[in-house]
Amino acid sequence: MRFDIDTYREIADSLVRNKRRSLLTGFGVFWGLFMLLFLIGGGAGLKELLANNFSGFANNTVILISSNTSMPYKGLKEGRYWSFEYKDVERLRQMVPELDVVAPMISAWSGSVAYESRTSTAGVKGITADYDKVETSKMKYGRYINEMDVEQERKVCVIGKDIYNELFPDGGDPCGSYVEVGSVHLQIIGVDFNSGNMSINQRASRSVCMPISVASKLYHRGTTVDILCLTGKSGVKMTTLEDRMRQVMARQHNFDPKDDQAMLILNTQQIFSIVDNLFRGLNFLIWLVGLGTLLAGAIGVSNIMMVTVKERTVEIGIRRAIGALPQEILMQIILESVSLTTIAGSFGIVFSTLMLRGLEMIAKSTFQIGFWTAIVAMLLLVVLGVIAGLAPALRAMHIKPVDAMRDE
Amino acid sequence: MQIELNNVHKTYEGAQPLHVLKGVNLSIEKGEFVSIMGASGSGKSTLLNILGILDNYDEGEYYVDGHLIKNLSERAAARYRNKTIGFVFQSFNLISFKTAVENVELPLFYQGVGRKRRHEMAMEYLDRLGLKDWAGHYPNEMSGGQKQRVAIARALITHPQIILADEPTGALDSKTSVEVMDLLGQLNREEKVTIIVVTHESGVANCTNRIIHIKDGIIGEIEENREHKASVFGTETIMK
Numbered sequence A: 001m002r003f004d005i006d007t008y009r010e011i012a013d014s015l016v017r018n019k020r021r022s023l024l025t026g027f028g029v030f031w032g033l034f035m036l037l038f039l040i041g042g043g044a045g046l047k048e049l050l051a052n053n054f055s056g057f058a059n060n061t062v063i064l065i066s067s068n069t070s071m072p073y074k075g076l077k078e079g080r081y082w083s084f085e086y087k088d089v090e091r092l093r094q095m096v097p098e099l100d101v102v103a104p105m106i107s108a109w110s111g112s113v114a115y116e117s118r119t120s121t122a123g124v125k126g127i128t129a130d131y132d133k134v135e136t137s138k139m140k141y142g143r144y145i146n147e148m149d150v151e152q153e154r155k156v157c158v159i160g161k162d163i164y165n166e167l168f169p170d171g172g173d174p175c176g177s178y179v180e181v182g183s184v185h186l187q188i189i190g191v192d193f194n195s196g197n198m199s200i201n202q203r204a205s206r207s208v209c210m211p212i213s214v215a216s217k218l219y220h221r222g223t224t225v226d227i228l229c230l231t232g233k234s235g236v237k238m239t240t241l242e243d244r245m246r247q248v249m250a251r252q253h254n255f256d257p258k259d260d261q262a263m264l265i266l267n268t269q270q271i272f273s274i275v276d277n278l279f280r281g282l283n284f285l286i287w288l289v290g291l292g293t294l295l296a297g298a299i300g301v302s303n304i305m306m307v308t309v310k311e312r313t314v315e316i317g318i319r320r321a322i323g324a325l326p327q328e329i330l331m332q333i334i335l336e337s338v339s340l341t342t343i344a345g346s347f348g349i350v351f352s353t354l355m356l357r358g359l360e361m362i363a364k365s366t367f368q369i370g371f372w373t374a375i376v377a378m379l380l381l382v383v384l385g386v387i388a389g390l391a392p393a394l395r396a397m398h399i400k401p402v403d404a405m406r407d408e
Numbered sequence B: 001m002q003i004e005l006n007n008v009h010k011t012y013e014g015a016q017p018l019h020v021l022k023g024v025n026l027s028i029e030k031g032e033f034v035s036i037m038g039a040s041g042s043g044k045s046t047l048l049n050i051l052g053i054l055d056n057y058d059e060g061e062y063y064v065d066g067h068l069i070k071n072l073s074e075r076a077a078a079r080y081r082n083k084t085i086g087f088v089f090q091s092f093n094l095i096s097f098k099t100a101v102e103n104v105e106l107p108l109f110y111q112g113v114g115r116k117r118r119h120e121m122a123m124e125y126l127d128r129l130g131l132k133d134w135a136g137h138y139p140n141e142m143s144g145g146q147k148q149r150v151a152i153a154r155a156l157i158t159h160p161q162i163i164l165a166d167e168p169t170g171a172l173d174s175k176t177s178v179e180v181m182d183l184l185g186q187l188n189r190e191e192k193v194t195i196i197v198v199t200h201e202s203g204v205a206n207c208t209n210r211i212i213h214i215k216d217g218i219i220g221e222i223e224e225n226r227e228h229k230a231s232v233f234g235t236e237t238i239m240k
Helices: A005-017 A019-053 A086-095 A129-133 A147-151 A161-167 A212-218 A238-253 A268-311 A313-321 A326-362 A371-397 A401-406 B044-051 B074-083 B100-111 B115-128 B144-156 B174-191 B202-206
Strands: A061-066 A099-115 A118-127 A139-142 A156-160 A178-181 A184-192 A207-211 A227-232 A263-267 B003-012 B018-028 B033-037 B059-064 B085-088 B162-166 B194-199 B210-215 B218-224
Touching: A005 A019, A005 A326, A019 A268, A019 A326, A019 A371, A061 A238, A061 A268, A086 A099, A086 A227, A086 A238, A099 A129, A099 A161, A099 A212, A118 A129, A118 A161, A118 A212, A129 A147, A147 A212, A156 A161, A156 A178, A161 A184, A178 A207, A184 A207, A184 A212, A207 A212, A227 A238, A238 A263, A238 A268, A263 A268, A268 A313, A268 A326, A268 A371, A313 A326, A313 A401, A313 B074, A326 A371, B003 B044, B018 B044, B018 B218, B033 B044, B033 B174, B033 B202, B044 B162, B044 B194, B074 B085, B074 B100, B085 B144, B100 B115, B100 B144, B115 B144, B144 B162, B144 B174, B162 B174, B174 B194, B174 B202, B194 B202
Parallel strands: A118 A207, A156 A184, B033 B194, B033 B210, B085 B162, B162 B194
Antiparallel strands: A061 A227, A061 A263, A099 A118, A099 A178, A099 A227, A139 A184, A156 A207, A178 A184, B003 B018, B003 B059, B210 B218
């Protein structure tokens, strides 16, 4: 097959000769590719939107919460309440060396915060400096709670974004100001702009964090702690540590190691894996629908090419009679099919990128498909064109020169 | 002997097998101008298809220039059709969406001749057939005679040794029929091309130098017709 300009003119001629038919056939492919790319982009953007909710939260975090026992153990009745204590931090570190951070927390579920005449309701947390590694802060002003704050029981706090907006509607750096939390005045040392929706106790944006030592005194907790937040060293699967953590705590606090209700273990990995599974399912659907539509378009092309070949029996017969090789006829039909799918598909790519760009203006996420996705889509179109053209082309190839004379 | 057929048989398979050619023996010399005449159903078109390597035969031998033409590969058959044989059809068989010059160019396209050279040659041939001004016209803008002349130009452009014409005047009026037959005769004299015309019109056959009658699948009488007086009707014109 010679690829001079006439080869392309032949193709263009035969596509243009039936403008409406080519247009309608091409639309099937155009729509198929648009659907595929738009759904891929949309799915990715949606996933990112959802992932924003988890931002700033270490994804291998486990939270331990003490609760009433549900089994009698060593002469102790069921239904007994127990609490973590400060020493458990050290115990867990030593007994379970795979842990990276063990951060105790005292949580006053809800408390009022006041600055001058304005008040707001916040989740009050007593934390250590390590907590920053569990729920990563995004400091807008000032700094986070550090070890010295905890050690010296400094009456300081870090406030969340929403609290800041409510107490300081005029903006500005609030560090150094005093807010009233419960019955004490705490000096603001930082503002945390972390806006993730996943959190312990209260979202970071609605929290007031103070050194755990201060909270302990303020809420009369003595040596007890409400919650332990743990993260694993990188590569450690937290689920594999759950049994050992339960045993360590059971021995110390005298509850049955088989008593699952005595200590609640919340594993963020499970939540992440649920979301992951959800998107895996969604992706499957996207590919199914997208490729299905595209395939339907390609079958349409194949069908029309079949009709075209039938219509052009005489023409193809003439070509054969004056010396065209069967493979030249084969190539001509396949090239026509490939041209139809690639041209229509290119419009699909352009249209879907435009639509995704539009989506990006509305929603804050990355919807746009990647450059390489577009390249792969382009290759896919060529392959589809060849496949769609194959059956009609084989049929055309078997047209004999005598057919030109018979069919008049 | 340029064309030689020995005992060629052809049967069309079907619900009722049709034995069309029942042992055709025929030889045609280089540079002859012959016609094959017969009623419809006599097998003359089948014979032409076999001569043109458009169709296969079942039995016997067919030689072109001493080469046996039997069960050729598609590639070899396409080569013969492209280079050795030129076709002129009753219904012209021009490609309707191509202009006259593009139609004439087409055999050269399949020979791999360059675009510019192709165009020059096609124009040259159209000019020789007096159609230079019609080069850019589509077949449906031309008269039957013009179309047939374009078809003849297309057949000639590859310098074939043999031109096969299947009822070349079948769709033309008597005046243009004469013109076309004169043109073929002229080509035969000037270019020494072997021309084989299949027809059922005695007037057309009368224009040729030898008339081969075919009847019921076998060759009947072969008339020498140097004087062009074979047909009682055909001495002056072509009867329609």
